[in-house]
Amino acid sequence: MDNIIRRIRSFYPMSDEALQILVSCLKQHTFPAKTKLINAGKFDRQVYFIEEGITRSFIIHDGREITTWFSAEGDATCGSWDLYRNQKGFEYVETLEETIAFSISINALNKLYTQHIDIANWMRVLQQENFLWLQEMHINRLVLPVKDRYVRLVSKFPKLLQRVNLGYIASYLGTTLPTLSKIRSEVCAQISSNDLSADATPSLSIRSVT
Template sequence: MKNILNKIKQIYPVSDEALQALQADMQVRYYPKNTYIVQSGVTDRLVYFIEEGIARSVFHHNGQDTTTWFSQEGDITFGMDSLYYKLPSVESIETLSDCKIYVIHIDKLNLLYETYIDIANWGRILHQNVNKELSHMFVERLQLSPKERYEQFNRRYPGLINRVKLKYVAAFLGISIYTLSRVRAKK
């Protein structure tokens, strides 16, 4: 759990006791590449901590897939509507590589939030950071050129461009694969 624990500690100084309690409630799972670990239209009450591998959140609409988020080593991912509101997820989460993932049920995580203030603070700061990133990405899509969005992507996700299909990056950036190819060729 090295990647997960390092990422948690980067976000907030969680005590060893709290981390041990968190680990005790987790189960390790292995998912092959191209597996939907969360499916749109299905309620899933698990939180997924990625130890190894990459996943993407994807919105399916009218035969089109739009990548809305990437998660990699140390990150957590989940279907927001399922997790917080007990509703079917509007997005799917797909593994883009073979993944080693630790899972915990939201009810167990909520108990840990109530028991350990440092885990609660970690969760709060994590969500604040994600909300900030989502807000910035929304504004970037409205205001930045494709070249500038691509540059921001590389700053936000160093090295990820070499680990995922370019069509996912293009969809994430809100540009065509042809525009992405032109932007990359100019580099």
């Protein structure tokens, strides 16, 4: 459970005692690729922590799947409406490769919040970070062209392209697969050009974006 523990402590310095209590409540699963962990329109009262593997969150609109999020090693994934409102949600979560995950029921997690301040504070900080990332993503969609958003995404998550279908990434960025394929080729060509010229000043390369 190294990836999960490392991520927990990257957000909050949880005590060994609280961490041991949290871990003791987790149940291990191994899911094949294309397993739906969360289903729209159904109660899914579980939170999943990913030790190995990757998942995709998506909605279905007018018969078309629209990717909303990716979760990988150390991340948590769940139905937001289940977690916060105790209501059926509208998102699906499926594994994109064989995934080892640990689950805890939302009821059990809520009980831990009331009993252990470290666990409550860890989740508070985790949700703060998720909110800030969602806010950044929303603003970027409003003000940045697709190419800039693509570069920022692969800069922040450099291994994503190796593990996720490009069509899913196009959907996440709000563009089409042909458009993203063209953008990807342009970015790769620009990186190659920068590598060939030590004096070149990269304006939009994966390595230059902060």
